[in-house]
Amino acid sequence: MLPVIALVGRPNVGKSTLFNRLTRSRDALVADQPGLTRDRQYGVGKLGDRPYVVVDTGGLSGEESGVDQLMEQQVQAAIAEADHILFLLDARAGCTPADAVIASQLRRTGKPVSAVVNKSENLDGAMAGADFFSLGLGEPLPISAAHGRGVRSLINDVLDAFPEPDGLAPEQDTGTLIAVVGRPNVGKSTLVNRMLGEERVVAFDQPGTTRDSVFITYTHDDKPYTLIDTAGVRRRARVSEMIEKFSVIKTLQAIERANVVMLVLDAQQGVGEQDATLAGHILESGRALVVVINKWDGLQPDQRDRVKDDIDRKLPFLDFAAKRFISALHGSGVGKLYQALDSAYANATRKLATPELTRILEWTVQEHQPPMVHGRRIKLRYAHQGGQNPPIIVIHGNQTDAVPTTYKRYLVNRFREVLKLTGTPIRIEFKSGD
Numbered sequence: 001m002l003p004v005i006a007l008v009g010r011p012n013v014g015k016s017t018l019f020n021r022l023t024r025s026r027d028a029l030v031a032d033q034p035g036l037t038r039d040r041q042y043g044v045g046k047l048g049d050r051p052y053v054v055v056d057t058g059g060l061s062g063e064e065s066g067v068d069q070l071m072e073q074q075v076q077a078a079i080a081e082a083d084h085i086l087f088l089l090d091a092r093a094g095c096t097p098a099d100a101v102i103a104s105q106l107r108r109t110g111k112p113v114s115a116v117v118n119k120s121e122n123l124d125g126a127m128a129g130a131d132f133f134s135l136g137l138g139e140p141l142p143i144s145a146a147h148g149r150g151v152r153s154l155i156n157d158v159l160d161a162f163p164e165p166d167g168l169a170p171e172q173d174t175g176t177l178i179a180v181v182g183r184p185n186v187g188k189s190t191l192v193n194r195m196l197g198e199e200r201v202v203a204f205d206q207p208g209t210t211r212d213s214v215f216i217t218y219t220h221d222d223k224p225y226t227l228i229d230t231a232g233v234r235r236r237a238r239v240s241e242m243i244e245k246f247s248v249i250k251t252l253q254a255i256e257r258a259n260v261v262m263l264v265l266d267a268q269q270g271v272g273e274q275d276a277t278l279a280g281h282i283l284e285s286g287r288a289l290v291v292v293i294n295k296w297d298g299l300q301p302d303q304r305d306r307v308k309d310d311i312d313r314k315l316p317f318l319d320f321a322a323k324r325f326i327s328a329l330h331g332s333g334v335g336k337l338y339q340a341l342d343s344a345y346a347n348a349t350r351k352l353a354t355p356e357l358t359r360i361l362e363w364t365v366q367e368h369q370p371p372m373v374h375g376r377r378i379k380l381r382y383a384h385q386g387g388q389n390p391p392i393i394v395i396h397g398n399q400t401d402a403v404p405t406t407y408k409r410y411l412v413n414r415f416r417e418v419l420k421l422t423g424t425p426i427r428i429e430f431k432s433g434d
């Protein structure tokens with residue numbers, strides 16, 4: 001699964017600046033969605049095509065009193081889930097007593113820790129680091145999160161220590177990879193059990209650690225599928241294990257690994273902030289999506305209408321996805337999920353021909369021209385496909401940097417309509433001739 005990098009350090013050293021820099025490449029899609037806020041704590045970054053999870057732990061005070069309580073529970077939990085800790089320090093403030101306290105706490109975790117000296121943009125690297133050698137965390141690495149200096153090579157070094165992504169059998173054996181995600185108690189385990197109930201389970205991947213999800217390959221109507229089970233259904237042998245903590249990291253890893261995500265909502269509880277945050281993560285990943293509204297049993301017709309309105313109002317940016325109303329407990333609607341899953345996956349991986357994309361672009365531009373910029377009209381000339389799952393449509397033209405978000409959304413909507421590309425986000429990338 002994806003390596004997990006945690007950002008630790010005193011307040012104001014630049015953790016959230018670094019977090020934003022590392023996860024920003026994925027902003028574009030989200031910026032196009034009104035009403036969507038990003039998760040400020042968890043994100044996925046990419047170096048080349050290697051994804052990793054970033055966790056911003058907030059901040060450690062590093063006060064000298066009550067040393068052992070300093071690591072607040074939340075930070076401790078994040079550190080426990082991390083593969084590598086970036087301990088951020090402030091070149092301008094120099095090494096403070098609080099830094100020394102935090103350093104000794106981090107050393108005790110036994111995890112790999114890098115001392116990262118931020119705000120080093122105007123300093124000679126060796127000078128910036130010198131002050132921090134005394135922390136005993138090896139050679140301090142100067143960066144500037146705000147200016148992006150040293151960040152790439154830092155992450156490169158961190159990722160180098162991890163093996164290349166493993167390890168599952170090739171695609172044709174596992175079929176469509178499906179991640180079942182949702183906040184605690186929405187019914188994920190019940191749904192996974194229901195889906196697997198009558199199927200032939202072919203393979204079962206034993207997780208290495210509690211942080212890992214279970215991969216279950218099975219056949220449905222003679223077609224292979226693999227469920228990535230974040231709830232750990234088949235692992236809950238003892239009651240004590242039932243209360244497994246919901247893990248955002250595990251969820252992010254499963255989303256990243258999947259072809260199609262099933263976001264499970266609880267009709268009886270309604271849509272909450274945590275649902276919206278998860279929806280944001282799914283959107284950022286670009287994965288195909290089916291929204292599963294569970295616990296549809298026992299609701300009156302007027303309640304059902306209210307739930308539907310609630311979803312449309314609070315999660316308007318998921319309007320591209322099929323919605324299925326089910327009862328995992330009673331099994332109603334579960335069989336019909338496959339039609340939505342298959343369709344979402346087929347659309348996400350469909351081959352789109354250059355002449356067709358270019359024709360749609362021409363119609364779209366004729367119908368509604370892009371605006372003028374600096375007295376010249378933005379020109380969009382032709383389009384071709386740049387990737388699948390999600391479909392990426394590359395549009396060539398002039399002054400494309402100036403295409404407004406609203407116009408980009410209009411393009412996405414038109415491509416979606418004409419190509420009937422439902423169930424998957426669509427990404428547009430521009431290539432400019434000037």
Ligand code: GDP
Nearest residue numbers: 011012013014015016017118119144145146147
């Ligand atoms: P956090 O509390 O650790 O999350 O710190 P923030 O990311 O909020 O940054 C605290 C302040 O430091 C902000 O005013 C940032 O603009 C500033 N800052 C962050 N990175 C750099 C940097 O590389 N150079 C300089 N000069 N300032 C930075």
Ligand code: GDP
Nearest residue numbers: 184185186187188189190231294295327328329
């Ligand atoms: P998870 O934490 O998302 O894996 O949720 P669980 O599958 O453990 O379910 C949480 C609770 O919701 C359990 O008490 C289930 O019996 C109940 N539940 C799950 N699906 C349904 C459903 O379709 N209808 C109703 N009424 N309850 C359900």
